[in-house]
Amino acid sequence: MSIKLVAVDIDGTLITDQRQITPEVFEAVQDAKKQGVKVVIATGRPIAGVKQLLNDLKLDEPGNYVITFNGGLVQETSSGQDIISETMSYDDYMEIELLGRKLGVHMHAITKDGIYTANRNIGKYTVHESNLVNMPIFYRTAEEMADKAIVKIMFIDEPEILDAAIAKLPKAFYEKYNVVKSAPFYLEILNKTVSKGEAIKHLAEKLDLTLDQTMAIGDEENDRAMLEIVGTPVVMANGNPKLKEIAKYITKSNNDSGVAHALREWVLD
Numbered sequence: 001m002s003i004k005l006v007a008v009d010i011d012g013t014l015i016t017d018q019r020q021i022t023p024e025v026f027e028a029v030q031d032a033k034k035q036g037v038k039v040v041i042a043t044g045r046p047i048a049g050v051k052q053l054l055n056d057l058k059l060d061e062p063g064n065y066v067i068t069f070n071g072g073l074v075q076e077t078s079s080g081q082d083i084i085s086e087t088m089s090y091d092d093y094m095e096i097e098l099l100g101r102k103l104g105v106h107m108h109a110i111t112k113d114g115i116y117t118a119n120r121n122i123g124k125y126t127v128h129e130s131n132l133v134n135m136p137i138f139y140r141t142a143e144e145m146a147d148k149a150i151v152k153i154m155f156i157d158e159p160e161i162l163d164a165a166i167a168k169l170p171k172a173f174y175e176k177y178n179v180v181k182s183a184p185f186y187l188e189i190l191n192k193t194v195s196k197g198e199a200i201k202h203l204a205e206k207l208d209l210t211l212d213q214t215m216a217i218g219d220e221e222n223d224r225a226m227l228e229i230v231g232t233p234v235v236m237a238n239g240n241p242k243l244k245e246i247a248k249y250i251t252k253s254n255n256d257s258g259v260a261h262a263l264r265e266w267v268l269d
Contacts, residue, residue: 003266004209006263007230008041014053016255025259028257028264029058040064042071043068044180044182044186044222046069054066069190072194086194088109088151092150096177097142099173100155108156113136115136115138118140177192200214200229215232215267219235219240232249235247235251237256
């Protein structure tokens with residue numbers, strides 16, 4: 001059965017280490033579109049951090065979709081219409097904020113509109129995230145977050161500090177939330193029902209596609225859910241070794257246009 005939907009992660013997958021789209025990847029995406037294949041960016045970034053890539057790849061035209069916030073938000077790219085939108089409650093925020101303080105790890109929360117931190121001395125990884133995804137930072141106390149539509153919360157800190165905090169997370173925390181490590185300095189926390197995999201499942205249903213007609217290309221643990229749910233899971237050569245164990249195919253690295261290789265080898269006629 002031919003593949004009709006390809007979900008593609010960004011960092012370490014779609015773009016090079018210099019954050020560029022290679023000409024080979026651009027051409028392969030355009031050829032996939034001409035063949036009627038839906039190429040869907042699936043990322044932990046918010047929508048503001050994806051818009052330029054959508055424009056560069058001509059995926060902002062009618063009939064295209066994007067998965068952001070690790071599945072917390074799915075939108076039609078040209079209109080911005082929400083297909084899926086799942087937010088976290090104020091009680092969730094307060095619980096996670098308190099836990100972060102107990103563990104001694106920096107934290108911020110992200111809405112569609114910005115990054116919110118209760119750290120008066122704003123952490124460098126919050127600044128890094130702001131620059132990466134082109135979103136403003138707002139300082140707000142925990143009490144001022146009650147009216148915010150939070151899509152995800154992140155523990156962000158030096159890798160050794162973050163790993164020490166992760167080691168102390170209670171089992172109940174994993175039972176209540178979807179917790180994924182997307183970088184050595186990022187731990188992302190979302191609603192339990194939110195994942196890239198669930199977003200692909202819902203989008204495939206909307207497009208009247210079976211999961212056998214879907215492919216996902218990724219490199220890191222926050223891609224696991226989508227790799228496990230699609231018919232054809234593809235992992236980058238530079239990907240996490242644990243993910244390679246569940247891959248149907250291993251493509252080239254992100255610096256060697258691995259997404260283009262995957263599209264031409266296993267999708268395009």
